[in-house]
Amino acid sequence: MKNVSGKISLAKAVFISLAVIMLSVLFATLPGFAYDKYDLQKKPAIEKIRVVLEDNYPPYSFRASDGSLHGILIDQWALWEKKTGVKVIIEAKDWNSALTEMNQGKHDVIDSISFSDERAALFDFTKPHSSAEVPIFFSKNISGIKGIRSLKGFSVAVEKGDIIADILRDAGIKSLVEYDSYESIIEAASKGEVVVFVMNRAPAMHMIYKYGLQSEFTSTDSICIIELRRAIKKGDTELLALVENGFEKITQSEYREIDNRWSGFQNYNTDKIASYIETISFFAFSILILLLVWNYALRRNVNAKTSELTAALSELESSQEQIRAIIDAMPDMIFIVDSEGVFLDYLSRKQKESLLVQPEDFIGRKIADLFPYDITAKFMKGIDIVKNTGKNTMLEYGLGNNHYEARYIPLSESRMLCIVRDITEQRLSQEKIYQMSVYDEPTGLFNRNYFENELGNIEGECKPGMAVVMCDIDGLKLVNDTLGHLEGDAYLITAANIIKSHFADSRLIARIGGDEFAVILERATEESILKTKEKIKEHLTLINQSERLLPISLSIGYGIVSRISPSIADAMKEADDFMYREKLHHKLSFRSKNIDFIKKMLETRDFITEGHGRRMEDLCITLAYRMGLSQKDVKDMALFAQFHDIGKIGISDSILFKPGRLTEDEFEEMKKHAELGYRIAESSPDIMHISELIFKHHEWWNGSGYPFGLKGEEIPLQCRILSVVDAYDAMTNSRPYRKAMPSEDALQELRRFSGVQFDPSVVDMLIDILASPDALPSQYNPS
Structure with missing residues (x-):
């Protein structure tokens, strides 16, 4: 019974299912039950929307010369209108006005807006529909701009209301100049009013070409990528859904068709484009006609030339010796190799001596x-490039101490020419030029050029605790003028070595001026710098005790990056000011020692002995009094007598102490001591006032002296007095190369040259003084 009832239940279930299916099909065919799937779509409640966007944002939106709107966004909204049936009213204006009116509720949708937290409080955003690269554009006359940090110190142009302005402000760039539109920024740039600006790359490039600025401006890599969206009033979810759904109905192929339509967009209006196309077409047609004529002429000549070419080829084949001569004249080594790197031949017979292995051993x-x-x-990489591309290639390699350049030139599919040249001298020259461009010659430190370039990089890494130390050699000019530039270079090297030894952990040490050095420290405190400064002074004291005729001294200043000096440039200025204050203090401290230094140099070179200097001074003073000079001039006369020959410090000993007569060239060299003495005196405050006397003390009464050829009373009286006294003392005192002459003989010489070399009145006065023993200084008084 159970089996029977189960079968009945199963049959009943199958019958009921078939009945339901048949009824469903029947009802579906009846007119009252038939329906179209499209009947379920309801017409949208929104019949039109107002869209606002920027009117100068190519290729997305822009105005043609007649004022009509064009661009990618205009075409997309037109297609959206078609897909949704909703009327789209587009208004375009400058971005700031568009954003302001959207905030005021005058529009339903704003297009191509970037998301920000501030804007998110006012609007709801769609998904991004495109993105924009944002680089920094700057004049090619400016260097050092690499990213946002490097914009500090520049006035940067941005569009008013652009989110880029907020990004720059958040990064600490405050010097922003806002313009109503991108085009107003480019227009200002064309007038030289803007040299740095930040905007989206696509419209920027369009307008740069439009204004012909492509050769004047360049750009960095993108500093950020901005996503462009559409936004509606906050909370209007119905409109947001309508906008997004409408754009989702646009297929990818339709999007690509719109993009392709504007992908070649240039910065010219349609009138210009038509004009250019017409001009290009004309030239293309003209060129075509010319090519046809030319081709016809070539075809007429080709047969005539074929025989000539055949003859030329035959002649070329017979000129192998000439080619051989050319190859032999080349300084290169020329090989033929195959694609597997096997040497097939060596062509440069004259360059065999340059080979380490002879041809018979490597072919x-x-x-x-x-x-x-x-x-x-x-080598094999070069061969593979030629084999795969059929183009020439070049590589460099080193072998021992030499550098070589190898060029590969294809001859056939499996053979190529390899030309090798020794470029050792060229590389050494390049290295030397590089060294000269980066390093200071005498000290081996970095030079000013390298320092200034590196300073830009350091500025970008600036942080509290970094410091600048400035060092200046005191009195280097006096060293150069008195001891010569070789000795001056020795002082520079000593100073550089001292600075290097005490700032060994510095970021950068450079010589940035004639006597100035700069040190950049990455971590420093005022206490650590002062300790180092004291150690340097101790080091200098030790050196000056044992090595220096003129002591070496350094003025040192420092500046530390801090709230007061927030940048490396500020710290450097602080260090420079500090150093110059110390230099002024040193100058005042050493002033009184200059005379002692100069006397020491004179004594070291044996220019004066105690007796000679004393005699000169006393006799000059006596003559000066008798000639009626004032007390001040007499005092200057005493200094003049001691230091008139200070310039001889810079004259070679071989000339200065030569026992015989000087040659013409040697005498010209000796004459330089007057000018050298003048420069030394000008460098020494205590004898600066007698520098002119030192310059002119070799002038002759008749005008045949040097260096100016002054004559008679044009020569200062002190110089005329010293000229007579110096000659008398030289003749009456023994020198290493001659004996002293009697006083009467010396006076006779003075009389003989009176009116020629000497002032007659000074000669007569000296004779009168020497005739009165009581008027003589003790050194000349025979009693």
Whole structure:
């Protein structure tokens, strides 16, 4: 019974299911039950929307010369209108006005807006529909701009209301100049009013070409990527859904068709484009006609030239000796190799002496059999490039102390020419030029050029605790003028070595001026710098005790990056001011010592002895009094007598102490001591007032002296007095190369040259003084 009832239940279930299916099909065919799937779509409640966007944002939106709107966004909204049936009213204006009116509720949708937290409080945003690269554009006359940090100190132009302005402000760039539109920024740039600006790359490039600024401005890599969206009033979810759904109905192929339509967009209006196309077409047609004429002429001449070419080829084949001569004249080594790196031939017979292995020992062998692995790998890479591309290639390699350049030139599919040239001298010259451009010659430190370039990088890494130390050699000019520039360079080297030894952990040390050095420290405190400064002074004291005729001294200033000096440039200025204050203090402290230094130099070179200097001074003073000079002039006369020959410090000993007569060239060199003495005196405050006397003390009464050829009373009286006294003292006192002459003989010489070399009145006065023993200084008084 159970089996029977189960079968009945199963049959009943199958019958009921078939009945339901048949009824469903029947009802579906009846007119009252038939329906179209499209009947379920309801017409949207929103019949039109107002869209606002920027009117100068190519290729997305822009106005043609007639004022009509064009661009990617205009075409997309037109297609959206078609897909949704909702009327779209587009208004375009400058971005700031568009954003302001959207905030005021005058529009339903704003297009191509970037998301920000501030804007998110006012609007709801769609998904991004595109993105925009944002680089920094700047004049090619400016260097050092690499990113946002490097914009500090520049006035940067941005569009008013652009989110880029907020990004720059958040990064600490405050000097922003806002313009109503991108085009107003470019227009200002064309007038030279803007040299740095930040905007989206696509419209920027369009307008730069439009205004012809492509050769004047360049750009960095993108500093950020901005996503462009559409936004509606906050909370209007119905409109947001309508906008997004409408754009989702646009297929990818339709999007691509719109993008392709504007992908070649340039910065010219349609009138210009039509004009350019017409001009290009004309020239293209003209060129075509010319080519046809030319082709016809060539075809007429080709047969006539074929025989000539055949003859030329035959002649070329017979000129192998000439080619050989050319190859032999070349300074290169020329090989033929195959694609497997096997040497097939060597063509440069005259360059065999440059080979480490002779041709008979390498022809038929592989490169790998003769060269190390690294060089072989380079050679084979070059061969592979030629084999795969059919183009010439070049590589460089080193072998021992020499550098070589190898060029590969294809001859056939499996053979190529390898031309090798020794470029050792060229590389050494390049290295030397580089060294000269970066390093200071005498000290070996970095030079000012390198320092200034590196300073820009350091500025970007500036942080509290970094410091600048400035050092200046005191009195280097006096050293150069008195001891010569070689000795001055020795002082520079000593100072550089001292600075290097005490700032060994510095970021950068450079000589940035004639006597100035700069040190950049990455971590420093005022206490650590002062300790180092004291150690340097102790080091200098030790050196000056044992090595220096003129002591070496450094003025040192420092500046530390802090709230007061927030940048490296500020710290450097602080260090420079500090250093110059100390230099002024040193100058005042050493002033009284200059005379002692100069006397020490004179004594060291044996220019004066105690007796000679004393005699000169006393006799000059006596003559000066008798000639009626004032007390001040007499005092200057005493200094003049001691230091008139200070310039001889810079004259070679071989000339200065030569026992015989000087040659013409030697005498010209000796004459330079007057000018050198003048420069030394000008560098020494205590004898600066007698520098002119030192310059003119070799002038002759008749005008045949030097350096100016002054004559008679044009020569200062002190110089005329010293000229007579110096000659008398030289004749009456023994020198290493001659004996002293009697006083009467010396006076006779003075009389003989009176009116020629000497002032007659000074000669007569000296004779009168020497005739009165009581008027003589003790050194000249025979009693």
